[in-house]
Amino acid sequence: MTGQHWGDSISVPLMSDARRAVTWTRNTLTPENIEFLSAVTHYLRFGEVYISHGSPREPVWEYILDPLIAALNFPHFETPYCL
Numbered sequence: 001m002t003g004q005h006w007g008d009s010i011s012v013p014l015m016s017d018a019r020r021a022v023t024w025t026r027n028t029l030t031p032e033n034i035e036f037l038s039a040v041t042h043y044l045r046f047g048e049v050y051i052s053h054g055s056p057r058e059p060v061w062e063y064i065l066d067p068l069i070a071a072l073n074f075p076h077f078e079t080p081y082c083l
Protein backbone atom coordinates (compact mmCIF):
# COMPACT_ATOMS: atom_id res chain seq x y z
CA MET A 1 0.00 0.00 0.00
CA THR A 2 1.50 3.32 -1.03
CA GLY A 3 1.33 6.79 0.43
CA GLN A 4 2.05 10.17 -1.04
CA HIS A 5 5.66 10.53 0.02
CA TRP A 6 7.37 7.77 -1.94
CA GLY A 7 6.09 9.34 -5.19
CA ASP A 8 7.52 12.69 -4.12
CA SER A 9 10.97 11.20 -4.49
CA ILE A 10 10.48 11.16 -8.24
CA SER A 11 9.57 14.77 -9.09
CA VAL A 12 7.97 17.07 -6.50
CA PRO A 13 10.08 19.97 -5.15
CA LEU A 14 9.79 20.30 -1.36
CA MET A 15 11.36 22.29 1.48
CA SER A 16 13.62 21.56 4.48
CA ASP A 17 13.24 18.17 6.21
CA ALA A 18 10.90 16.90 3.53
CA ARG A 19 13.43 17.85 0.84
CA ARG A 20 16.19 15.97 2.69
CA ALA A 21 13.96 12.92 3.03
CA VAL A 22 13.05 13.01 -0.65
CA THR A 23 16.69 13.48 -1.66
CA TRP A 24 17.76 10.53 0.50
CA THR A 25 14.95 8.40 -0.93
CA ARG A 26 15.76 9.41 -4.52
CA ASN A 27 19.42 8.51 -3.97
CA THR A 28 18.64 5.25 -2.17
CA LEU A 29 15.88 3.67 -4.25
CA THR A 30 17.10 1.27 -6.88
CA PRO A 31 15.30 0.82 -10.21
CA GLU A 32 13.96 -2.45 -8.79
CA ASN A 33 12.59 -0.60 -5.72
CA ILE A 34 10.84 1.93 -7.96
CA GLU A 35 9.38 -0.83 -10.13
CA PHE A 36 8.07 -2.62 -7.02
CA LEU A 37 6.55 0.55 -5.55
CA SER A 38 4.93 1.44 -8.87
CA ALA A 39 3.09 -1.89 -8.81
CA VAL A 40 1.79 -1.56 -5.23
CA THR A 41 -1.86 -0.62 -4.92
CA HIS A 42 -3.10 2.42 -3.02
CA TYR A 43 -5.46 0.31 -0.94
CA LEU A 44 -5.88 -3.23 0.37
CA ARG A 45 -8.96 -5.28 1.06
CA PHE A 46 -8.94 -8.08 3.61
CA GLY A 47 -12.34 -9.73 3.65
CA GLU A 48 -14.71 -7.18 5.16
CA VAL A 49 -12.03 -4.54 5.80
CA TYR A 50 -10.88 -1.85 3.35
CA ILE A 51 -7.49 -0.28 4.24
CA SER A 52 -5.83 2.73 2.66
CA HIS A 53 -3.07 5.17 3.51
CA GLY A 54 -5.49 8.08 3.22
CA SER A 55 -9.19 8.13 2.46
CA PRO A 56 -11.06 5.66 0.22
CA ARG A 57 -11.98 8.57 -2.07
CA GLU A 58 -8.36 9.77 -2.51
CA PRO A 59 -6.13 7.06 -0.97
CA VAL A 60 -2.90 8.95 -1.55
CA TRP A 61 -3.74 12.63 -1.00
CA GLU A 62 -6.74 12.96 1.34
CA TYR A 63 -6.83 12.27 5.06
CA ILE A 64 -10.04 11.89 7.06
CA LEU A 65 -9.73 14.59 9.68
CA ASP A 66 -13.34 15.48 10.40
CA PRO A 67 -16.86 13.99 10.26
CA LEU A 68 -17.79 15.70 6.98
CA ILE A 69 -14.83 14.22 5.12
CA ALA A 70 -15.65 10.84 6.67
CA ALA A 71 -19.27 11.06 5.49
CA LEU A 72 -18.20 12.03 1.96
CA ASN A 73 -16.03 8.90 1.80
CA PHE A 74 -18.70 6.30 2.62
CA PRO A 75 -19.73 5.84 -1.04
CA HIS A 76 -16.14 4.98 -1.96
CA PHE A 77 -15.90 1.57 -0.27
CA GLU A 78 -18.24 -1.42 -0.14
CA THR A 79 -16.97 -3.24 2.92
CA PRO A 80 -18.51 -2.93 6.40
CA TYR A 81 -15.22 -1.61 7.80
CA CYS A 82 -12.68 0.90 6.59
CA LEU A 83 -9.32 1.82 8.14
